[in-house]
Amino acid sequence: MGKKAKRQLMFGNEAVARGAWEAGCTVATAYPGTPATEINEFCAIYPEIDAEWSVNEKVALESGIGAAFAGARTLVSMKQVGVNVAADALFSLAYAGVNAGLVIVTADEPGLHSSQNEQDNRFYAKFAQVPMLEPSDSQEAKDLVAVAFEISEKHDTPVFLRLTTRVCHSRCAVTLGERREVPRRPYVKNSDKYAMVPSHAYKRHFDLEKRQTMLEAVAETFEGNRLEMRSLEYGVVTSGISYMNVREALPDFSTLKITMTYPVPHQLIRNFASQVNKLYVIEENRPFLEEEILALGIPVEGKQQLLRVGELPASALRRRILHKESRQKHAVEGLPKRPPQFCPGCLHRGIFYLLGRKKLIVTGDIGCYGLACLPPYDAMDTLIDMGAGISMAHGFDKVVEDGERVVGVVGDSTFFHSGMTGVASAVFNRGVSTWVIIDNRITAMTGHQPDPASGYGIDRLPAPRLDIETVCRALGVKRVQRVDAFDLEAMSELLDAETAAKEPSVIIVEGPCVFVDRASRSDAWEVDQAACVRCKSCFRLGCPAITIEDDEVRVVAEMCWGCGLCAQVCPRKAIKRGPDKVGERASPRALDEESGA
Amino acid sequence: MTEKTEARPAANVLLVGVGGQGIVLASQVLARLAFDAGLDAKQNEVHGLSQRGGSVTGHVRWGREVFTPVIMEGEAHFLLALEELEALRWAHFVRPDGLVVADSRHIAPASVTAGGEQYPEDIPGRLREFAETLSVPGYQIALEMGVPRAANVVLLGALSTRVPGFSAGEWKAAVSAHVPEKFLDVNLAAFDRGRESADR
Numbered sequence: 001m002g003k004k005a006k007r008q009l010m011f012g013n014e015a016v017a018r019g020a021w022e023a024g025c026t027v028a029t030a031y032p033g034t035p036a037t038e039i040n041e042f043c044a045i046y047p048e049i050d051a052e053w054s055v056n057e058k059v060a061l062e063s064g065i066g067a068a069f070a071g072a073r074t075l076v077s078m079k080q081v082g083v084n085v086a087a088d089a090l091f092s093l094a095y096a097g098v099n100a101g102l103v104i105v106t107a108d109e110p111g112l113h114s115s116q117n118e119q120d121n122r123f124y125a126k127f128a129q130v131p132m133l134e135p136s137d138s139q140e141a142k143d144l145v146a147v148a149f150e151i152s153e154k155h156d157t158p159v160f161l162r163l164t165t166r167v168c169h170s171r172c173a174v175t176l177g178e179r180r181e182v183p184r185r186p187y188v189k190n191s192d193k194y195a196m197v198p199s200h201a202y203k204r205h206f207d208l209e210k211r212q213t214m215l216e217a218v219a220e221t222f223e224g225n226r227l228e229m230r231s232l233e234y235g236v237v238t239s240g241i242s243y244m245n246v247r248e249a250l251p252d253f254s255t256l257k258i259t260m261t262y263p264v265p266h267q268l269i270r271n272f273a274s275q276v277n278k279l280y281v282i283e284e285n286r287p288f289l290e291e292e293i294l295a296l297g298i299p300v301e302g303k304q305q306l307l308r309v310g311e312l313p314a315s316a317l318r319r320r321i322l323h324k325e326s327r328q329k330h331a332v333e334g335l336p337k338r339p340p341q342f343c344p345g346c347l348h349r350g351i352f353y354l355l356g357r358k359k360l361i362v363t364g365d366i367g368c369y370g371l372a373c374l375p376p377y378d379a380m381d382t383l384i385d386m387g388a389g390i391s392m393a394h395g396f397d398k399v400v401e402d403g404e405r406v407v408g409v410v411g412d413s414t415f416f417h418s419g420m421t422g423v424a425s426a427v428f429n430r431g432v433s434t435w436v437i438i439d440n441r442i443t444a445m446t447g448h449q450p451d452p453a454s455g456y457g458i459d460r461l462p463a464p465r466l467d468i469e470t471v472c473r474a475l476g477v478k479r480v481q482r483v484d485a486f487d488l489e490a491m492s493e494l495l496d497a498e499t500a501a502k503e504p505s506v507i508i509v510e511g512p513c514v515f516v517d518r519a520s521r522s523d524a525w526e527v528d529q530a531a532c533v534r535c536k537s538c539f540r541l542g543c544p545a546i547t548i549e550d551d552e553v554r555v556v557a558e559m560c561w562g563c564g565l566c567a568q569v570c571p572r573k574a575i576k577r578g579p580d581k582v583g584e585r586a587s588p589r590a591l592d593e594e595s596g597a
Numbered sequence: 598m599t600e601k602t603e604a605r606p607a608a609n610v611l612l613v614g615v616g617g618q619g620i621v622l623a624s625q626v627l628a629r630l631a632f633d634a635g636l637d638a639k640q641n642e643v644h645g646l647s648q649r650g651g652s653v654t655g656h657v658r659w660g661r662e663v664f665t666p667v668i669m670e671g672e673a674h675f676l677l678a679l680e681e682l683e684a685l686r687w688a689h690f691v692r693p694d695g696l697v698v699a700d701s702r703h704i705a706p707a708s709v710t711a712g713g714e715q716y717p718e719d720i721p722g723r724l725r726e727f728a729e730t731l732s733v734p735g736y737q738i739a740l741e742m743g744v745p746r747a748a749n750v751v752l753l754g755a756l757s758t759r760v761p762g763f764s765a766g767e768w769k770a771a772v773s774a775h776v777p778e779k780f781l782d783v784n785l786a787a788f789d790r791g792r793e794s795a796d797r
Contacts, residue, residue, distance in 0.1 A: 009638065170640060171625070173638070244666070247664040248665040314667065326672075335717065336712070338650075338682070339651055340649035544650055
């Protein structure tokens with residue numbers, strides 16, 4: 001057998017990329033989104049994989065479809081809400097099928113650690129009739145990528161790989177394999193299969209239903225669907241991370257681990273159900289498997305006991321299934337909360353301070369700046385989905401009356417994702433909206449992935465930079481202004497002038513993300529205690545570096561980024577930075593250490 | 598997980614702190630320590646928005662066979678806290694016969710500095726209602742050494758004196774595997790200072 005296979009600890013997302021590489025994948029596309037982001041970042045490390053950040057998930061999937069039709073094994077990854085954006089392509093793709101294998105990773109977020117909803121994308125598999133595989137740990141995640149490519153090519157279908165946050169972001173041991181080169185499959189023109197005009201699609205729909213019947217049979221004997229008999233009293237049908245939680249909390253229960261979540265293996269479930277006295281189904285969020293089991297006429301307990309909201313950790317199973325409490329006391333209640341905050345030196349702080357102070361109606365968007373809807377800013381009225389900051393402002397503007405001023409806010413990555421189309425639509429429809437585009441030239445929240453504003457690609461090599469001002473002018477906005485994110489007076493004047501204008505206008509607020517531009521740091525500010533009257537005006541900035549100790553307002557030097565917003569809002573001019581301090585850099589703050597994700 | 602009287606007994610370690618303090622790195626060191634010793638190890642960490650100065654946790658579990666990467670309430674053998682309020686927030690995860698190793702550092706959240714809430718008093722005393730508690734001035738030590746960012750490694754040093762089954766050399770190898778070479782010496786020194794602080 002030769003030397004022993006190498007084993008190492010691997011992140012779920014890293015294992016997916018490794019699995020794609022081993023399976024001969026040559027193209028990877030994605031738009032960043034927690035918890036999926038690192039899949040594509042790890043893909044980009046392999047020289048054999050041509051990985052890129054697309055501007056949104058629809059573009060990522062369409063590019064991926066092109067690559068797969070052209071004959072390359074292709075991996076497209078996205079977070080759960082990304083599939084909504086890509087869904088238009090998905091449903092017709094299910095009709096067309098593939099040429100070389102195409103695997104779509106959906107990373108779902110029960111518990112919404114960093115998401116706007118908990119949607120359960122298993123329903124997309126059923127809805128679009130696309131098979132879905134679901135790993136429980138990193139090893140299985142790696143192995144299932146190769147299996148997914150094989151199913152994809154054998155059955156001429158895209159295949160979903162569904163992860164959830166705890167699989168994406170857990171490290172466990174993985175046995176590494178070698179890469180298998182898969183030659184390009186020749187592309188042969190075949191518009192009956194690849195061009196979904198009604199007459200073609202009608203025929204392909206028959207093919208899809210035929211494939212569906214075949215895949216239902218495949219699911220029954222799929223190796224990953226594993227029956228493990230222990231107790232004959234209790235049995236659990238489960239999948240994904242829930243399998244691990246069941247094994248932990250209910251070690252004596254028999255299990256049917258469903259690894260091919262769609263199509264659901266009905267016969268296998270019947271067989272398992274007949275061997276145990278009492279059947280449970282344990283799954284996070286929606287009762288997806290439960291509905292399938294109930295439809296078979298099999299009595300099963302699931303969501304009567306278990307919440308549909310949030311995760312179902314082993315603790316919850318111990319409490320709700322075994323009715324056993326923790327051996328420890330309850331959590332301490334009433335402790336001060338610690339929500340995430342804008343970093344010291346963040347470019348979002350000043351503009352949202354102003355938007356909140358001016359009592360504007362702010363239609364917001366997805367990004368770190370979602371924090372602006374929380375105190376002390378209270379500066380964001382709405383947050384629905386990507387691009388909505390632009391389009392919703394236009395909708396508000398149709399309805400509001402004089403005295404109600406509306407501003408739509410997006411970031412640079414979001415603008416390119418789906419903000420541009422909203423601008424085009426509003427301009428065309430004689431809109432009058434004011435839009436603030438906060439441009440730090442990076443996709444910050446997900447861990448600093450480059451976007452079209454960055455000037456470099458996923459490989460960090462130079463790439464064309466799209467200038468947001470030029471784009472907005474090309475989309476027909478005549479009033480476009482740029483302003484420094486740390487100049488409160490200039491931003492304030494612009495907000496007043498542009499919201500008063502009766503035509504579309506764009507304010508581009510420019511500044512760096514502190515994680516990306518470490519050189520933007522300058523000397524720390526200090527509070528002159530003799531001048532400070534403790535009015536706490538500076539606290540409205542919500543800066544973690546400003547604190548109060550022994551009734552003295554202080555700037556914590558090791559955290560201060562030197563942005564100077566606090567000095568601008570202080571009515572007594574008590575926050576100072578003397579020339580004697582120049583050159584005396586504070587020690588790098590703790591935030592250096594982890595550069596987000 | 599069944600308790601076994603082995604040379605390297607199974608353990609669950611919950612790491613808590615404030616986003617940016619180095620919870621992820623400390624979690625990786627612990628998972629590496631167990632994995633390199635031939636144990637099954639799993640580690641879970643938080644990514645995305647919560648890292649921006651919010652309350653952050655890292656779970657590490659090892660043993661002969663580990664299923665879930667997430668520790669059950671009341672089942673952590675060790676609670677390693679880089680900040681006191683966070684120790685108290687997650688205290689219900691530690692086993693009554695477990696150990697809390699907590700940095701005495703306070704980082705006031707915005708709800709205290711700007712929101713008018715009170716930072717809790719006598720946290721070590723309240724932690725002792727949950728389990729034995731070792732209070733370590735990890736951040737203070739790291740500050741004195743001129744590397745405030747190494748407070749997490751000081752705490753690992755303190756923890757290492759109480760986790761059965763691994764030699765100091767094995768601990769240092771795990772630390773070395775996860776800190777940049779440029780900062781290796783200072784981190785190993787921080788680790789030693791942590792060990793000393795726990796011995797006192």
